[in-house]
Each structure stands twice: as structure tokens, then as C-alpha cells.
Amino acid sequence: MDLLQKIYEAGVVGAGGAGFPTHVKLDCKVEYLIINAAECEPLLNTDKYIMMNRGEEIIKTVEEVGEFVEAKHLIIALKEKYTEEINSLKDIIKRLNSNVELFYLGNYYPAGDEQMMVYEVTGRSIPEAGIPLDVGAVVTNVGTIVNIGEAMKDNPVVDKCITVVGEVNNPTMLKVPVGISVKECIDAAGGTDLNEYAVIIGGPMMGTIIDDNETHKNHIKKTDGSLIILPKDHYIVQRKRKPLQTIINETRSACIQCRYCTDLCHRYLIGHKLRPHKVMRNIGMSEQDEEIMKEALICCECGICELYSCPMGLSPRLVNVYVKGELRKKGIRPEKGSTDIESRDMIEYRKIPTTRLMARLDILKYYNQNIDDIKELFPKEVTIPLSQHIGKPASAVVKVGDNVSKGQLIGKVERNDMGANVHATIDGKVLEVSDKVIIQREDNGVIL
Numbered sequence: 001m002d003l004l005q006k007i008y009e010a011g012v013v014g015a016g017g018a019g020f021p022t023h024v025k026l027d028c029k030v031e032y033l034i035i036n037a038a039e040c041e042p043l044l045n046t047d048k049y050i051m052m053n054r055g056e057e058i059i060k061t062v063e064e065v066g067e068f069v070e071a072k073h074l075i076i077a078l079k080e081k082y083t084e085e086i087n088s089l090k091d092i093i094k095r096l097n098s099n100v101e102l103f104y105l106g107n108y109y110p111a112g113d114e115q116m117m118v119y120e121v122t123g124r125s126i127p128e129a130g131i132p133l134d135v136g137a138v139v140t141n142v143g144t145i146v147n148i149g150e151a152m153k154d155n156p157v158v159d160k161c162i163t164v165v166g167e168v169n170n171p172t173m174l175k176v177p178v179g180i181s182v183k184e185c186i187d188a189a190g191g192t193d194l195n196e197y198a199v200i201i202g203g204p205m206m207g208t209i210i211d212d213n214e215t216h217k218n219h220i221k222k223t224d225g226s227l228i229i230l231p232k233d234h235y236i237v238q239r240k241r242k243p244l245q246t247i248i249n250e251t252r253s254a255c256i257q258c259r260y261c262t263d264l265c266h267r268y269l270i271g272h273k274l275r276p277h278k279v280m281r282n283i284g285m286s287e288q289d290e291e292i293m294k295e296a297l298i299c300c301e302c303g304i305c306e307l308y309s310c311p312m313g314l315s316p317r318l319v320n321v322y323v324k325g326e327l328r329k330k331g332i333r334p335e336k337g338s339t340d341i342e343s344r345d346m347i348e349y350r351k352i353p354t355t356r357l358m359a360r361l362d363i364l365k366y367y368n369q370n371i372d373d374i375k376e377l378f379p380k381e382v383t384i385p386l387s388q389h390i391g392k393p394a395s396a397v398v399k400v401g402d403n404v405s406k407g408q409l410i411g412k413v414e415r416n417d418m419g420a421n422v423h424a425t426i427d428g429k430v431l432e433v434s435d436k437v438i439i440q441r442e443d444n445g446v447i448l
């Protein structure tokens with residue numbers, strides 16, 4: 001069976017970010033296969049754990065995938081400061097006589113942004129609204145590589161490694177079935193002493209926020225890798241939760257057009273025509289220049305302008321999100337730019353050092369928390385969404401009352417679909433089938 005068929009059957013999607021279906025992404029021939037192991041968002045540790053514990057599988061799988069996409073260069077891009085992980089991977093590469101290379105990135109945000117990483121490794125800027133393939137590269141996350149390795153052994157994606165950090169009593173690394181509740185993950189990290197808290201699912205810059213009373217109804221997906229527990233009045237929570245109308249009103253009155261948001265925007269720095277300060281000026285005008293507003297369409301929502309650059313506490317990122325929505329309503333989509341673009345001269349000097357970013361975000365105290373050894377959790381119930389990523393949801397192939405076993409297909413997409421299959425992550429009985437499948441563990445025929 002060919003590699004893409006195995007990946008499709010196992011339901012592999014990008015383990016970080018939007019979760020692009022991997023069998024679609026790897027259906028290409030490229031010069032560069034780049035493995036993203038930068039984990040550039042502050043406080044995340046999952047990829048480092050995977051590299052230390054699954055190194056040999058990672059190197060072997062990169063070779064297999066590299067051969068499939070006919071890449072001349074097989075590169076794992078990771079931060080120079082990950083010395084333990086680098087030494088471990090170097091030893092494995094040497095022992096296996098592998099042609100996989102390591103590429104060292106600085107400790108800055110967003111070193112793990114796909115476009116920035118391709119620029120760093122190849123020196124080529126991906127065009128506006130383009131993808132790495134436009135410049136001869138494909139990028140896949142190191143966690144995805146581990147899942148591809150499992151897919152090659154006919155094991156579907158059923159588990160995730162999750163780091164739980166921040167205001168918990170025992171920061172920890174967990175191995176959990178997809179579909180476990182966020183609450184159970186926090187409880188496994190010793191819970192929190194805070195009376196009121198918020199949870200960031202993902203990194204502090206690009207993650208989503210839920211409230212303490214929503215943790216039982218939010219469940220771990222294939223794309224999740226970390227949970228950060230913060231006080232409800234924390235700077236990040238407050239900034240991310242500011243109402244859009246307040247932001248627009250503040251923009252009209254407070255934007256001083258200093259253009260820091262543009263000068264520090266990495267998409268602008270790799271050569272894209274994205275100038276958030278211009279969008280901010282336009283949003284305050286009664287008649288808006290649509291050509292300038294269209295620049296918002298190529299914003300990747302990394303959050304630098306919102307959480308780091310702006311001296312006035314404004315949120316160009318959220319304004320861009322709003323503008324994108326308005327343009328989409330009019331049927332306006334991002335237009336692909338020319339490949340003939342060059343980065344701007346100041347790019348090397350305008351990368352945001354991660355430690356300075358953490359100080360600005362007021363999260364330095366959670367940096368280097370002692371993380372307990374990995375714990376595996378066996379919940380009695382899982383809630384598995386049929387849509388866990390961008391693209392088409394899977395169609396359920398089980399019904400209420402069915403007994404399913406771990407790894408069994410429960411949601412299917414066609415091979416040509418932009419979507420991914422979904423599998424049972426525990427043994428048990430199906431309790432609900434809707435846009436999700438709920439499975440409860442049974443012992444001797446009795447639901448626990």
C-alpha cells in the first residue's frame with residue numbers, strides 16, 4: 001500500500017496549527033522536506049519531549065517521507081538552544097548513517113511560522129497567499145512525523161501528548177486519548193488553587209481561550225499540544241478578550257501611526273505587502289480604501305502586533321480578523337502574489353526574542369517549570385469531534401449503541417476529500433452520534 005493511502009487511512013493531520021490533512025499535503029514532489037520542530041510559542045514543551053523520546057522513529061520516518069516526495073534536502077529545523085535534543089538527534093543520525101540534517105534557528109518568535117521557517121532554511125520568500133510548495137518546499141510538524149511513522153505500521157491517530165503548565169499544582173506532560181476533556185487534563189496536573197481561571201488551548205500567542213466553567217465541555221483534538229492555565233485577570237486573557245467594537249473605537253482615537261505593528265510584522269519583513277498600520281488608519285475612516293483593506297487577508301494572526309508591538313495597546317491582529325470577515329462576505333479572497341519577492345533589509349534585526357516576549361506577556365514565572373514525567377490517562381468517556389481541523393468533517397460510520405474498539409474507524413472521508421478519518425480512541429459503547437461521537441468505556445457490559 002502506498003504511503004499516502006496509509007496516512008489517509010490513519011487520519012493523520014498536522015499535529016500543530018490548523019491541522020491540514022497530511023495525505024493531501026504530502027501529495028507533491030519537492031526540493032526541501034522541512035520538519036518543524038521549533039515549537040516557537042513560549043512555554044510549550046511537547047515537541048521537545050517527542051524529539052527526546054521518539055528520535056529514532058522520527059529520523060527513519062523523515063527518510064521515508066523524504067524518499068516519497070523526492071526531496072534533496074531532509075531538514076529538521078529546531079532552536080539552537082535545544083542542546084539536549086540536538087545532541088540526541090545528532091547521535092541517532094550518526095548511528096543510522098542518515099542524510100537527515102539539522103537546521104538551527106534563533107530563540108525568537110515566530111521561528112516556527114511555516115513561512116518564516118521556509119525563508120530561514122531556503123532563503124526563499126513564499127509569495128503572498130502562497131504555500132511552501134510554491135518555492136519547492138513542504139513543511140510538516142515533528143508530531144505529525146511521529147503519527148506518519150505510526151500510520152506506516154497501520155496505527156491510526158488516537159493519542160496526543162499534552163503539556164499542562166501555568167497555574168497548576170504539578171505541571172506535567174500527559175499522554176491522553178483524543179476526546180478526553182480539558183478538565184481531566186487539568187485535574188491530572190494537580191488542579192489549580194485559583195478560584196477563577198482561564199485556559200489557553202495552544203500557545204499564549206495564537207491559542208484559544210476558554211473559561212474555567214467550560215473545561216468539562218471542551219475536549220482534546222488531534223491538533224492540540226498544550227494547556228496553559230492563567231488567572232482570569234492575566235494580561236493575555238484580558239487582551240485576547242477585548243470586545244471588537246472597543247478595539248475599533250480605540251483604534252480610531254488612539255492609533256498614533258507609529259507603524260511599529262508593520263515594522264515588526266514578519267510577513268511584512270519577508271516581503272509581503274501587509275502593512276497593518278495602514279489597515280488601522282483605514283478602519284477609522286468613513287470611506288475606506290479597499291485595496292489597503294485587502295492587505296489584511298494575508299495576515300497569519302501571529303499576534304506580534306497585538307501582544308508585543310503596539311505601544312498604545314491596540315490590536316491590529318483583531319482588526320485584521322474583522323476586516324477579513326467583512327471582505328469574505330463580499331466574496332473577496334486573498335490573491336496569490338508573485339514568487340519574485342525579496343525580504344526587507346531589516347528582517348535579521350527585527351525578530352522578537354522569546355524571553356523579551358515572555359516578559360511582555362507576563363509569563364516568565366511559568367518558564368522552565370519543573371514538568372512531571374509523562375502520565376497516561378484512561379478516561380471513562382471521550383467526545384471526539386468529526387471535524388477537528390480545517391477542511392471537510394468526517395461522516396460517522398457508527399451508530400448509537402455500537403460497541404467499538406480503540407483504533408476502529410468511526411468517521412470517514414473519501415481519499416480525495418480535504419479532510420481526515422476519525423477513529424475510536426478508547427474501547428466502549430457509542431452513546432451519541434452528531435457532529436461528534438461520544439464513547440463510554442464498559443466493563444463486563446456495564447457502562448462505567
Ligand code: SF4
Nearest residue numbers: 255256258259261310
Ligand atoms: S503600532 Fe499601534 S499605534 Fe502604532 S501604528 Fe500600529 S496600531 Fe497604530
Ligand code: SF4
Nearest residue numbers: 265299301302303305
Ligand atoms: S498578526 Fe500582526 S504581526 Fe502577525 S502577521 Fe498579522 S499583522 Fe503581521
